Amino acid sequence: MNWQALGSMGWLLLIFMIVICLIAFIFHSVGTFFKDNGGDNTYTPTRKERNIEQKLDRIIELLEKEKN
Numbered sequence: 001m002n003w004q005a006l007g008s009m010g011w012l013l014l015i016f017m018i019v020i021c022l023i024a025f026i027f028h029s030v031g032t033f034f035k036d037n038g039g040d041n042t043y044t045p046t047r048k049e050r051n052i053e054q055k056l057d058r059i060i061e062l063l064e065k066e067k068n
Contacts, residue, residue, distance in 0.1 A: 045053070
């Protein structure tokens, strides 16, 4: 068996895999750059944030009642 040919084939396979990964990376980058989010808000508040928001809403309601 010719070890030099086997080594050359290994390097060729490695370079081929790197080129495929590079092309996939470029396509992924371009795809995410031009991706339209459609105005979706994917942020979901945590339980602590919702609790604080509810307390603030309650305080606002009480202040409005007191004002009237």
